[in-house]
Amino acid sequence: MTIRVSGICKRFGSFVALDRVDLEIRTGELLALLGPSGSGKTTLLRILGGLERPDQGSLTFFGEAALGLTPRDRQVGFVFQHYSLFRHMTVFNNVAFGLDVLARKDRPSRAAITEKVTELLRMVQLEPLADRYPSQLSGGQRQRVALARALAIEPRVLLLDEPFGALDAKVRKELRRWLRRLHDEMHITSVFVTHDQEEALELADRVVVMNRGRIEQVGIPSQVYNDPASPFVYDFLGNVNRFDCVIEAGVARIAGLEMAFPAVGMTAGPAVAFFRPHDIELTRLEAFAKEEAVSAEGASRAQVRHIYAIGPSARIELDCAGHSVEVVMDQDRLRGLGVNGGDWCGVKLGRGRLFRAGVVAATSIDQR
Amino acid sequence: MRTRVNGSSATLERPALRDPAWVRWALIGLALGFLVLFVVLPLITVFAQALHRGISAYFDALAEPDALSAIRLTLLVAAIAVPVNLVFGVVAAWAITKFEFSGKSLLITLIDLPFSVSPVISGMVYVLLFGLHGWFGPWLRDHDLQVVFALPGLVLATMFVTFPFVARELIPLMQEQGIEEEEAAVSLGACGWQIFWRVTLPNIRWGLLYGTLLCNARAMGEFGAVSVVSGHIRGLTNTMPLHVEILYNEYNFVGAFAVASLLALLALVTLVAKSALEWKWGESLAGSRH
Amino acid sequence: MSGDNIYAGVSGAVAARRLGWGWFANAQGVARRVWARTTARDQGGMIIRYSVLPGFGLTLGLTLSWLGLIVLLPLAGLVIHAADLGWSGFWDVVTTPRVMAAFRVSVTTALAAALVNLVFGLLVAWVLVRYRFAGQKLVDALVDLPFALPTAVAGIALSALYSAHGWIGSVLTPLGINVAFTPLGIVVALTFIGLPFVVRTVEPVLQELPPEEEEAAISLGASRLQTFLRVILPALTPALLTGFALAFARGLGEYGSVIFIAGNMPEVSEIVPLLIIIKLEQFDYHGATAIGALMLLLSFVLLFVINLLQAWMRARHAH
Numbered sequence: 018m019t020i021r022v023s024g025i026c027k028r029f030g031s032f033v034a035l036d037r038v039d040l041e042i043r044t045g046e047l048l049a050l051l052g053p054s055g056s057g058k059t060t061l062l063r064i065l066g067g068l069e070r071p072d073q074g075s076l077t078f079f080g081e082a083a084l085g086l087t088p089r090d091r092q093v094g095f096v097f098q099h100y101s102l103f104r105h106m107t108v109f110n111n112v113a114f115g116l117d118v119l120a121r122k123d124r125p126s127r128a129a130i131t132e133k134v135t136e137l138l139r140m141v142q143l144e145p146l147a148d149r150y151p152s153q154l155s156g157g158q159r160q161r162v163a164l165a166r167a168l169a170i171e172p173r174v175l176l177l178d179e180p181f182g183a184l185d186a187k188v189r190k191e192l193r194r195w196l197r198r199l200h201d202e203m204h205i206t207s208v209f210v211t212h213d214q215e216e217a218l219e220l221a222d223r224v225v226v227m228n229r230g231r232i233e234q235v236g237i238p239s240q241v242y243n244d245p246a247s248p249f250v251y252d253f254l255g256n257v258n259r260f261d262c263v264i265e266a267g268v269a270r271i272a273g274l275e276m277a278f279p280a281v282g283m284t285a286g287p288a289v290a291f292f293r294p295h296d297i298e299l300t301r302l303e304a305f306a307k308e309e310a311v312s313a314e315g316a317s318r319a320q321v322r323h324i325y326a327i328g329p330s331a332r333i334e335l336d337c338a339g340h341s342v343e344v345v346m347d348q349d350r351l352r353g354l355g356v357n358g359g360d361w362c363g364v365k366l367g368r369g370r371l372f373r374a375g376v377v378a379a380t381s382i383d384q385r
Numbered sequence: 386m387r388t389r390v391n392g393s394s395a396t397l398e399r400p401a402l403r404d405p406a407w408v409r410w411a412l413i414g415l416a417l418g419f420l421v422l423f424v425v426l427p428l429i430t431v432f433a434q435a436l437h438r439g440i441s442a443y444f445d446a447l448a449e450p451d452a453l454s455a456i457r458l459t460l461l462v463a464a465i466a467v468p469v470n471l472v473f474g475v476v477a478a479w480a481i482t483k484f485e486f487s488g489k490s491l492l493i494t495l496i497d498l499p500f501s502v503s504p505v506i507s508g509m510v511y512v513l514l515f516g517l518h519g520w521f522g523p524w525l526r527d528h529d530l531q532v533v534f535a536l537p538g539l540v541l542a543t544m545f546v547t548f549p550f551v552a553r554e555l556i557p558l559m560q561e562q563g564i565e566e567e568e569a570a571v572s573l574g575a576c577g578w579q580i581f582w583r584v585t586l587p588n589i590r591w592g593l594l595y596g597t598l599l600c601n602a603r604a605m606g607e608f609g610a611v612s613v614v615s616g617h618i619r620g621l622t623n624t625m626p627l628h629v630e631i632l633y634n635e636y637n638f639v640g641a642f643a644v645a646s647l648l649a650l651l652a653l654v655t656l657v658a659k660s661a662l663e664w665k666w667g668e669s670l671a672g673s674r675h
Numbered sequence: 676m677s678g679d680n681i682y683a684g685v686s687g688a689v690a691a692r693r694l695g696w697g698w699f700a701n702a703q704g705v706a707r708r709v710w711a712r713t714t715a716r717d718q719g720g721m722i723i724r725y726s727v728l729p730g731f732g733l734t735l736g737l738t739l740s741w742l743g744l745i746v747l748l749p750l751a752g753l754v755i756h757a758a759d760l761g762w763s764g765f766w767d768v769v770t771t772p773r774v775m776a777a778f779r780v781s782v783t784t785a786l787a788a789a790l791v792n793l794v795f796g797l798l799v800a801w802v803l804v805r806y807r808f809a810g811q812k813l814v815d816a817l818v819d820l821p822f823a824l825p826t827a828v829a830g831i832a833l834s835a836l837y838s839a840h841g842w843i844g845s846v847l848t849p850l851g852i853n854v855a856f857t858p859l860g861i862v863v864a865l866t867f868i869g870l871p872f873v874v875r876t877v878e879p880v881l882q883e884l885p886p887e888e889e890e891a892a893i894s895l896g897a898s899r900l901q902t903f904l905r906v907i908l909p910a911l912t913p914a915l916l917t918g919f920a921l922a923f924a925r926g927l928g929e930y931g932s933v934i935f936i937a938g939n940m941p942e943v944s945e946i947v948p949l950l951i952i953i954k955l956e957q958f959d960y961h962g963a964t965a966i967g968a969l970m971l972l973l974s975f976v977l978l979f980v981i982n983l984l985q986a987w988m989r990a991r992h993a994h
Contacts (some may be wrong), residue, residue: 031722068568070725088727089574101565105587115573118583170573399886399935404899409806416802417814419795424820426842427832434835454849473741485724494737494982498746501978503928504826506967507946509955510749513756518960520752540798544745567728575926577729578784606825608931613952626931633831633935643826652823659823660816 019044019174019206020065023076027060027230034060034324035071036230042174045204047197049217053253059098059178059208061227065208066095068174068205079173094167096177100159102151108162109147112137115170127137137165140199155190162186167204177209181216193220214254216241226250248372248380251291258297260290260343261372267372274338275312276366278382283373290382292369294345299333300363301354311338321356337364431649435642438661446643457629461536463604466543471597474551478589479581481552482559493556501547502615508542534616541622542610547600552630554596555589562588578656580604595662602655606648617673729777738982750971757968760961775940777950779968784858784946785926789866792922793915796873803874805883818874821867833864834935856938860947864932869922876918877911884910913988919921920984924977928970 020042021228027035035057042048050058064076067088074244076083083091096171099256102111110117112134116125125133138144143163160180168176180196195365197220200207211217215222226233226241226249234246245251252259262269269280269288280288299314305318312318319337326332331351335342342364367383404412436443446452477496481489499507513519515532525532532538566588570580586593608626613624617631625644632641707942757765770772798869802808803815837844837854844855846951854860884907930948947970956993 057570066572068727088572093572095569095572097565097569100563101569103566103569103587112571114575114583118570118573118575124393166569212524215425390802399890402886402889402893404805407911408899412798413703413802413806413808416795416799420799420814420817422703422843423863423870424817426836427829428820428824430832430836430842431828434832445952473738477738483728484726484731484735484814486731486735492742494978496738498750498978501924501928501981503930503948503974504971505928505930505951506753506970506974508964509951509967510753512955513793513960513964514749514752516824516960518958531723541745545749548742548746552847555925564726565726571727580728581730602823606823606828608827609948612930613955623800626825629827629831630935641831644720645825645831648825648828652820652825652828654815655823659819660812664812 019079019249021076021077022061022065025061025071025076026065027057027069027071033230035064036132038074038230040082040225040232040235042206042208043099043223044206045202046206046222047220047250048208050210050227051212051214051217051223051224051253053212055229056227057230058212058225058227062176062178062208062210065174066093067091068095080292092170092173094172095177096160096163096167096175098182100151100163100183102162102166103190104151107150108143108154109134111151111162112165112169112373114166119232133169134165137169140168141165147252153240155188157192160184160192163353173256177207179211180215181211186310189216196220218254226253228253245291245370247290248289250347251370251380253385256294256343256345258292258294260340261290262290264288264371264373268278271340274317274340276317278366278371280371280380283371283380287374288371288376290366290369290371292366293340294332294343294370294383296367297344297369298365299335299344299346299351299354299356300365302358302363305361306361313363316365318361319364321358321360321362324356324358335362335364406561428649431642433643434638435646438639442639443643443646444636446481446640447457450642450645451650452628452640455623455625456647458623458627459540459605462539462543463601465540466547466604470547470600471551471593473548474555474596474600475593477552478555478559479585481556483564483653496552497549499545500592504546504607504609507545511538511541511545533614534618534622536622538614539611539622540618542614543604543607544618546607547604550600550603551593553562554592554599555671558584558592559624591608591662595659598655598658598662602652605651638665676989679730687750716912734879753858753964753967753971754958755805756964760965764961765965765968768962769969773945774947774966775946776964777945780858780861780944781927781947785923785929786863788869788926789919789923790860791866792869792873793919795919796870796912796922797915799870800874800877800881804878818871821870826868826929829867830864830935833860833867837863837936855936856940856944858887858937860936860938861933861944864936865922865926865929868929868932869926872921872925873915873918876921877914880911880914881907883982910991913984913991917981917984917988920977920981923976924981927973927977978990 020040022038022040022042025035025038038061040061041113042267047234050061052058057372060069064071066082067086071084072232078086078091103114106114113130116130116133119125124130135144135147138147141164143158143161143165146154146158151162154162160183164177164180174196180190184192193216209221218241221238223235223237224241228249234241236244236246241250242254248259250259256284260271260274264272264280264283264285266285267279267281267283268277269283269290270277271290273368278290289328291298299318300314302313302316305313305316310318318335319335319342321333322332322336322341324331325334329348330345333344333346333351335344344364354362366382370379370384372379407512435446481493512533515521515525515538517526517533519533521532532541566584567580571583575583605624606626607624608630611624612627612630615624615627617623617627619631625633625648628643629645629648632638632644694831759766760798799818803811803818818894829836834855835841837847837860839845839848839853839855841855847854852859854863888906888910892906897905928948930952933946934949937946937949939945939949951963951966953971954960954966
């Protein structure tokens with residue numbers, strides 16, 4: 018275990034940034050702190066880096082209490098959201114800074130520093146730009162300088178605040194892959210903050226989903242995506258269809274729809290059901306086309322409002338008795354079904370999850 | 386106080402907002418006329434009067450022993466007061482811009498206070514403290530120390546008057562620059578001095594120079610405050626502006642304007658340096674121009 | 676946060692002095708101590724937001740002690756001296772005809788000069804921002820000359836210029852206009868001194884005025900003059916008033932540029948700062964103190980008004 022966070026609280030005035038947060042960060046992993054703005058993810062990162070002090074709680078680094086340690090003693094490398102490069106220094110001097118400020122007895126020789134900085138610049142593929150100033154670099158280049166600068170002090174932990182936040186989509190994608198490769202080579206324990214779910218799911222070994230100062234779920238990407246632990250995580254990660262339900266006698270009914278599924282062991286009352294677009298099936302039944310029935314064979318009647326068919330999969334927007342339902346399926350299958358805009362067809366809910374509103378209780382639904 | 390010189394107003398490029406040529410030229414003419422009358426003519430007068438009996442009379446006036454001693458004294462006072470206020474300005478700006486604490490606006494107002502106090506009062510408060518009838522007067526006399534009517538009084542009054550210059554130049558500049566680079570330096574292991582010398586100072590050096598220039602101009606040119614504490618002892622406690630007054634009141638116009646011309650030159654040099662800094666480093670000074 | 680509330684700061688400043696000094700006294704083992712102390716400071720309610728940067732105690736302690744020694748203590752000395760006079764002692768000094776006349780002269784001339792600057796300052800700012808002409812940068816630099824030129828130099832120059840034999844005086848005197856050695860001379864000197872205040876306050880606001888608003892006015896059928904009066908001028912009002920108040924405050928306390936041109940006739944052209952100096956030279960410390968205290972009070976009131984105006988200006992600007 019590299020870092021253990023327990024019971025950390027932090028308020029700014031009346032705003033609660035972190036509310037009793039517990040987290041364990043494993044050695045060598047690449048961890049994503051994912052959440053909307055104001056969820057406390059950056060505050061948590063800054064507390065890890067020693068740039069912020071929690072009001073309560075404890076923090077250990079490699080078994081040692083860390084809250085009393087300066088950032089320097091924690092040996093963390095921090096990559097700032099807006100890079101925070103020293104604007105009056107060249108790329109080379111930026112990267113060398115952490116070594117230049119070491120006490121004389123710890124400081125490597127000039128030659129050793131030069132060698133180390135050159136090596137780091139080679140690693141981030143910026144060696145030819147060593148004499149440039151930050152203002153002469155592109156966003157992606159600045160980000161790599163910031164990374165090299167943080168790595169120069171040989172940190173035990175690398176902390177990155179929205180590392181790709183200020184970059185355009187293409188550079189973002191390239192840099193993301195590059196960072197993943199770098200991490201695989203160096204295996205340095207890394208934590209990064211992001212509000213981009215795609216980035217977190219693609220890049221991280223484990224994802225911490227945060228909301229309103231609390232951790233909603235921690236898990237590997239497939240786990241948090243496929244098995245969200247809370248309605249928030251469901252909503253936040255990927256597209257999802259949300260249905261308000263009522264539970265009665267072990268059965269959940271979607272309000273206004275002729276659809277129900279078992280809710281064994283859940284108390285009666287309002288609930289919410291979530292289904293991913295690809296977990297809803299589209300069927301073509303004669304009964305629906307002829308407007309003879311509202312439901313049949315476990316499916317409900319719905320009308321196709323719009324079809325977005327770009328790329329390998331198609332997104333179909335349906336109107337199911339006033340509910341908007343989104344379904345995703347292969348283009349080929351859609352073509353096989355022969356459904357067009359305005360057609361009537363059936364939707365069948367597959368795998369999903371039911372949350373009892375106001376109570377921490379959930380159950381999986383599988384009607385496939 | 387100051388404004389962006391090179392940043393052009395967006396309205397300049399809007400055809401619908403262009404005034405007719407006659408309006409433009411009338412307004413420009415009026416503004417220039419006003420400035421010539423109130424600013425340019427007084428400036429020219431200084432040099433014209435100083436030189437109106439010829440160049441040698443001018444230099445003779447400057448070579449007077451009393452004039453020379455006034456010049457020396459002015460330089461000495463500035464050499465003490467300006468560095469002290471420079472250090473204070475940097476220290477105050479660091480505390481105010483790098484930290485969030487309660488009472489900050491009050492502190493800024495208090496630092497600006499000397500700007501709103503009449504220079505005569507700035508001098509008088511030291512007379513009340515250190516003068517013969519002041520609080521510390523008897524004690525100072527018993528210990529054979531002199532503050533008022535001597536160098537320490539001149540320095541104190543000058544420091545009071547020039548107190549806010551550097552700080553008020555640096556505060557908006559450093560506020561705009563934020564603390565991100567300093568935080569980065571901390572995370573890379575730099576200590577306080579290293580952060581200041583290697584990260585903060587290079588970013589504020591032009592603003593610092595700018596503030597120091599203005600501070601120096603005021604320190605050398607201050608009249609009201611030093612007039613109260615000086616005692617006007619010729620050759621001893623007369624700074625240049627005070628010497629100008631004495632010569633003028635003695636109807637020695639060439640002498641008065643000759644010394645005045647040196648002060649006017651100082652003002653012009655300050656303005657040129659200030660303008661050069663603004664045009665060249667408009668960006669890095671931008672924070673201080675609101 | 677509460678940093679914007681100047682009243683909330685008083686107790687904070689006291690706490691800061693205590694904490695700042697305590698720290699300053701034993702400024703060793705800095706880095707680690709900063710850490711340990713932060714909690715104490717948080718509890719003191721002094722620091723609003725924790726910062727990882729060092730030097731808070733040291734710099735704030737130095738700032739407050741230096742400010743206290745050089746500025747606040749001497750000013751407090753004046754106030755205490757004035758309080759020693761008692762209300763009647765104070766009243767006796769302030770209500771003498773000579774003192775009252777001096778205040779009348781100072782206030783009216785400063786107001787008149789500030790008014791002149793209000794009009795011409797706006798004109799100069801307008802010309803500098805809205806038009807382009809040869810030598811503009813020179814003109815822009817000239818506006819700052821009254822800031823940079825020592826007041827005594829300005830004083831003798833204006834006096835020489837407006838005296839009966841001066842370049843301007845020799846033109847005006849035959850017309851029956853006497854400037855030098857009259858209250859009009861004081862207005863001239865204070866106009867010179869106050870010029871940059873209105874220009875430099877109005878200029879940035881004028882510069883950042885969104886042109887779209889003016890274009891909208893014109894597209895709605897307003898004339899240029901109507902646009903100026905109904906769109907531009909209201910937007911500039913806070914800045915104009917701020918500049919006016921700054922020029923007035925400066926004019927009220929001004930000494931060096933005035934005394935040479937004023938003539939200094941008691942009850943006619945004698946300004947308050949000069950009267951203070953005369954009292955001090957006569958060792959009439961009571962008189963000087965009473966007048967000085969009243970001046971100081973006026974300065975504080977003006978400072979307060981200026982702060983309010985600036986807050987208004989910022990609020991206008993922020994929308």
